[in-house]
Amino acid sequence: MSCPFHDPQQLPRDGTPLRPSPTIAHWRDAAPAVPLLYDDDHVGLVVTRYDAARAILSDPRFSQLPHRMPTAVGHQRPPDTAQTAETAESPGPDPLDDQAKASIDAANLLALDGATHQRMRRGITGRFSVKQVRTRQEWVGRRITQQLDELTHGREAAGEADLFASYAQPIAAATHCLAIGVPDDLVPRFRELFTEPASLQAKFDFIRKVVARREGDPGEDVITDLLASDFSRVEAEGLVFQLMSAGHDSVAYLIATASVALLSQPEQAQAIREDPSRLAGAVEEFMRTGAMFLTLFPRTATEDVEIEGVVVERGRTVSVSPVGANRDPQRWERAEEFDIERDAFGHLGFGHGPHGCIGQQLARLEIREAIRQLLERFEDLRLVDAEQTRPLPFANPVATYEAGAVRVRWGDAGSQ
Template structure:
């Protein structure tokens, strides 16, 4: 039993809370702040009945994310069902997600596989992609302007931009980009198709190596299952964060003229403001689950071996002990230190790519469409989570100019 106060969500399992669904990217559930005021972690009952710890405090969140005693293996999600529920996965799919999925591995396997791909996502490397990303966004905005005076910023702009950037860095052949978008940008998770697509691209690239991530994997010493696993994960991770953050940030800017004008009058503020974009609009209500590997106590919370632990980047990024006036969107804030991209050895591999693409998209939108106005944004009201990993759904963001 925890030494934290025995209120709803803390202490014994019969007091455990359930995941609230009344939040948005702009106004997270008020229960997170209430729980955090009592203790940095709260007992939470998952949809499957499993009881674990839901971390809302910033300092404890960072400790959990960087502590090897919280394992990435044996993941139990707080909502929905496992990714394979309703599927009968083949042996290759299971092997890929068992041996090559860095989101579910601990060192040394995690370290060995991640090292193979991380170079293509360095600051220097992704900045080298900027000219092509910039040109693509320019072309896409030209097409939208030519098509009329309205658009859905999510489906019409953010998804195509995220797909393009992902394909460029990973090395997905251009003629396969449409199929990639159909599978990986679909609203329904399709794990078997994702792995099959990754397998097909790996085969295509074997005789056509280039300067890209998939080619690096093929040049490495990873075995077939490890290669298939890491490529599948990279195809399915990160693109959705870029696609989510562009329209979500624009909703905040379009509903706050002061913030909009601050960035329009000084576009040099946009790259550093990306940190506030992702802090304030963090999409992971709960990050990838951890499992306690051994008994330990942190900040008065007694974690027991075998328990599930869910770190809320949404809640941690709104911790007033770390960020002053945390529920205010302020593009001039120094938001460095947020954990929207995770923290520690499992921090998002593609976070530097995300920063570059988000900054460029927002820059061009403010410059090209000064009369832009918000018509309707689904995400201003609570939406169902995007999957078993509870993340905010972007919905449609309709704008006009």
């Protein structure tokens, strides 16, 4: 199939989480795959159609290596201070001890394929199953209630807050730590190291401290499982590093972005207040229309592969766009509209295939409960300003949206 684009494209920067760049739709309308420029001058492809995206993400003939990142318009990239699902972080110029380097190499889920990747992944997925998540439901509910109490300082008076920093981030970090096995007293240190810039060595020093605590005090968590498994200490620490670096930022982003979507369409927020059972489906619509990844980590063909009439030659790198695929009108009617009544199951907001998001069931619980309690607590909650309604720098070289500050008010705050 021919493509109308002869020159390689660059990722657009003029989109926002809930209003992607029109360039994405233009690419999707034009062809199943469009030439895309990467930072090493490789010319690969970007896929924005739903069926082609699913096919690539589930095809074992595509490898996670090499790690090359697509070029964005302007050739400017912010520092990699935010981590994303199944993220990889390579040793930088800061000193890093040999065991930590070995851990990163051994358990780098983005540099592993096939059976090796499956073994590593199986070592950590047990605590994120549907059954395990159900056992966390009561705890998550209490933790969210506690955060709402802190948000209002125990007052029923009017107030104003940043929902991202003061609500979404603390909830996501605390729940993430519970599943991994970080003791409560170390959660603040976790947030310092894994939500703010920090050296890799400081992160590994923290991981070893947490693992040592769990050795003497096992629990119902990932670290306890790893210590009881056949994984070496190097592999276990590497997997803990992967988990600590990934997932919590995505959940915080989604809570914030879902809040923006609902408060921008208050009739849909009210519909959930009137019938909270709508929330289960609404979470899927949040994921569909507010996907964090403009493009997922790229895949490279290990042999010639034909997808939707496009031949991807061996060695050619492909970037899949959940933002584009999730708004494909061939998959969903009124695909650009946010509608909590829609059946949005099958979206690619959590990725797809062997590298899909490990913690997606826990994420669903956190988002659902955070939105439910927020709307229940504040019947007059209103959006003051959301940075994400304006284009922001990408949060990661792989091109993910930032949540930004989400300022809200309730009660009489700001009224005249």
